[in-house]
Amino acid sequence: MSGFEGFIYPNEAEIYWSVLIAVYPYITGLVAGAFIVASLLRVFNVAKLKPVYRLSLLTALAFLLTAPLPLIAHLSHPERAFEIMFTPHSSSAMAGFGFIYAWYLLVVLLLEIYYDYRKDIVEWASKFKSVKGTIYRVLTLGDRDISDQAVKKDEKVVFWITVIGLPSAAFLHGYVGFIFGSVKANPWWSSPLTPIIFLFSAMVSGIALVLMIYVFGSKLRRQKPDVACVSTLASYLLYSYILDLSLEFVEFTHIFYAAEEGIELIAKLMMDKLFLTFVVIQIIVGALLPIILIVLTKLIKPKVQILLYTLASILTLIGVFAMRWNVVIGGQILSKTLRGFSNYSMPLFGPESLVLALAILALPFLILYVLVWVLPPWAAEKAETF
Amino acid sequence: MLYFAGVIIFFALRVVLVPPTFGEIGWYRAESVGEIAGLQTKIGEEFRCFDCHITEYAEWSVGEHRNVSCESCHGLLKLHAENPEKYKGYDEFLSPEAFNSTIDFCLSCHGESISKPEHFPQISVKHSKSWDCLNCHNPHNPVGS
Amino acid sequence: MKRRRFLLSVLGLGFAAAGLQLKVSSVSAASPKFLFFVDVTKCIGCGRCVVACKIENDVPMEPIFFRTWVERYTWLRDGEIKVVSPNGGFNGFEDGSIEAIEVEKSYFVPKLCNQCDEPPCVQVCPVGATYKTEDGVVLVDEKYCLGCRYCIQACPYGARYIYPSSGPRKSRVGTADKCTWCYHRITKGLEPACVKVCPTGARQFVFVSGDQRLRRIKGLKGLKTLKPEMGTKPKVLYFGIDSEVR
Structure with missing residues (x-):
């Protein structure tokens, strides 16, 4: 009962969307962002990003496979989760989750990866024996035609999937933003800009993630990461961050200029209740610092630029998670009475705890490790030509 | 082909797993209305308190408290009303004894x-x-x- | 190609399903059979309604779970508004440190589910586990709710909570719970528990058809609903509250 301030409705004492719900939009954001990196290359022909094309697809897949976990873990009746597919309520924003997820996983990501890798898989299937060979033989799905014509066709398919995939990725995450933005009862969430801000912060975090994984992955393989590629990623990170920040600036300008009912509470929420996670981590450490870092690195071009870009990416990832936290948790400690604040303290262990959240966040890296072992993305640097 | 099979399995499962009365009236399990309406009451149906407590009725019905129901001061006492021999007229939350x-x-x-x-x-x-x-x-x- | 046909069939099914649902949801708009009237000029803050509600509806006794609760609004002479609801009013209220001389005015405000005509909780429920019945009461299906808590976020009035494992009704654990206007009573023609035990008539339940009080209540000046700007169209009507009450 401690830490409350002012007057809250008695039922508001418990925070019903915990840290796991902050993890969920974070993960889908990373998926959307990583996919957008891959699409940049395909659709807009950014040749410098070639080394990370397949890596970002696999990253997107690894995180997408994890995305439902925090949601299912926070349900009090996870055994009833299938209802959301069988009896989706057409007026509920949340009901779309199962279908949007299935569409994105089955129709966009898996197909794109399959067609992109098909030629290699067929080659590997005849190259490897034993278990690994069997895996590839299954993965060919029976289609072993790798004539020039067939490969050309594959590429065409991949291109069109990317074209469909780009709006799908935007929708996947914009939709998550809408889940929050459409809650009219909550002045901290309710805004038509929320989905767009979610989308741009997703791009920011996805680019940062791919950059980080690429650099660390290269280090693990004792190879030098491609400077031009990292630098280009950093540029896109910078551009999308500037867009993201301007949108947030518009949002907050509107909140404070319109100054509707409860404005004092919102000001207090930002400057006091969420001071550490909002002002310090999200704005200063997670946004301004990486932007300055990238700009300075671009201007000076020191020898350690890859290190600095990576550092900026890690800060960005922390900052975007803080943004998710501030939206999800901040929106709930602000009481709907507009007269006070509830309080959230995260348990360390058990259901809906810090440890579980960390485990869920670590899982995609494990999945990615396996994916990279089965479908090495690095080969693309030499073998594939666009 | 796999996808086709998936979609067919999905609809097959849907037929099995969606509760039978779902969607009969609106987008919900129609049975549930009856389930909730059929819950047991605990407070004050027709208690017929005054079948026994006649003196109290005579006083109460002309007094300042005549608009206050018995349950306001004496509590639920559903059990007592059903079986006064076995259950005493004391309530744990809503009575002078509380x-x-x-x-x-x-x-x-x-x-x-x-x-x-x-x-x-x-x-x-x-x-x-x-x-x-x-x-x-x-x-x-x-x-x- | 196989896949193109697949996509087309998915789209087709999707539209068919959407069409079906639209048709279904347009049926359920019948006129409300019940109204709830709260006269704050009569409420004495004794808390009997809160106690009776918790017993009648198996609401857990912890002070953070309520289907109905009572708030005390106090306007001080310096313009400050103090609102409190210790244990939801379960044990009544003590005046405490507030001096009568500093007080401009003060009264109690009983709260409960507004059974909105446009319920945001029903709108956001992903599976149809909470719904508006044909007589206008919003219910939760404890056998179908998956505990996603979206309805709790969507309710502007804080009327909902997740039923904890400590509660006496085990089949309800982990599902959203809220006031049903004692649906199991009103459908039998009985008053809700809170109304039954209210000693002053501050809470009144109106069976719309043939109720003598309806005209008098509807004719009252200064009848208000809570947070009307939310567009939820509440069916709990308040008499005697100021606009600061929300």
Whole structure:
């Protein structure tokens, strides 16, 4: 009962969307962002990003496979989760989750990866024996035609999937933003800009993630990461961050200029209740610092630029998670009475705890490790030509 | 082909797993309305308190408290009403027995407060706390007798 | 190609399903059979309604779970508004440190589910586990709710909570719970528990058809609903509250 301030409705004492719900939009954001990196290359022909094309697809897949976990873990009746597919309520924003997820996983990501890798898989299937060979033989799905014509066709398919995939990725995450933005009862969430801000912060975090994984992955393989590629990623990170920040600036300008009912509470929420996670981590450490870092690195071009870009990416990832936290948790400690604040303290262990959240966040890296072992993305640097 | 199979399995499962009455009236399980309407009541159906408590009825029906239901002061007592031999007329939350003293019980409504309606009779206790309101007032007809 | 056909069939099914649902949801708009009237000029804050509600509906006794509760609004002479609801009013109210001389005005406000005509909780429920019945009451299906808590976020009035494992009704654990206006009573023609035990008539339940009080209540000046700007169209009507009450 401690830490409350002012007057809250008695039922508001418990925070019903915990840290796991902050993890969920974070993960889908990373998926959307990583996919957008891959699409940049395909659709807009950014040749410098070639080394990370397949890596970002696999990253997107690894995180997408994890995305439902925090949601299912926070349900009090996870055994009833299938209802959301069988009896989706057409007026509920949340009901779309199962279908949007299935569409994105089955129709966009898996197909794109399959067609992109098909030629290699067929080659590997005849190259490897034993278990690994069997895996590839299954993965060919029976289609072993790798004539020039067939490969050309594959590429065409991949291109069109990317074209469909780009709006799908935007929708996947914009939709998550809408889940929050459409809650009219909550002045901290309710805004038509929320989905767009979610989308741009997703791009920011996805680019940062791919950059980080690429650099660390290269280090693990004792190879030098491609400077031009990292630098280009950093540029896109910078551009999308500037867009993201301007949108947030518009949002907050509107909140404070319109100054509707409860404005004092919102000001207090930002400057006091969420001071550490909002002002310090999200704005200063997670946004301004990486932007300055990238700009300075671009201007000076020191020898350690890859290190600095990576550092900026890690800060960005922390900052975007803080943004998710501030939206999800901040929106709930602000009481709907507009007269006070509830309080959230995260348990360390058990259901809906810090440890579980960390485990869920670590899982995609494990999945990615396996994916990279089965479908090495690095080969693309030499073998594939666009 | 795999996808086709997937979609067919999905619809097959849907037929099996969606509850039978779902969607009969609206986008919900129609049965559930009856389930909730059929829950057991615990407080005051037609209790027929006055079949037995005739004296109390005579006092209450002409007194200032005549608009206050029996349950307001005596609690649920559903069991007592159904089987007065076996269950006593004491309620654990809503009865004089739930309070330390008669004074506390009476003050639970008639205590003085800045937030109460002005015309509502409010008492600041000048007697000592051990004083029993029943010494002067009949709770079923407090001002009358 | 196989896949193109697949896509087309998915789209087709999707539209068919959407069409079906639209048709279904347009049926359920019948006129409300019940109204709830709260006269704050009569409420004495004794808390009997809160106690009776918790017993009647198996609401857990912890002070953070309520189907109905009572708030005390106090306007001080310096313009400050103080609102409190200790244990939801379960044990009544004590005046405490507030001096009568500083007080401009003060009264109690009983709260419960507004059974909105446009319920945001029903709108956001992903599976149809909470719904508006044909007589206008919003219910939760404890056998179908998956505990996603979206309805709790969507309710502007804080009327909902997740039923904890400590509660006496085990089949309800982990599902959203809220006031049903004692649906199991009103459908039998009985008053809700809170109304039954209210000693002053501050809470009144109106069976719309043939109720003598309806005209008098509807004719009252200054009848208000809570947070009307939310567009939820509440069916709990308040008499005697100021606009600061929300």
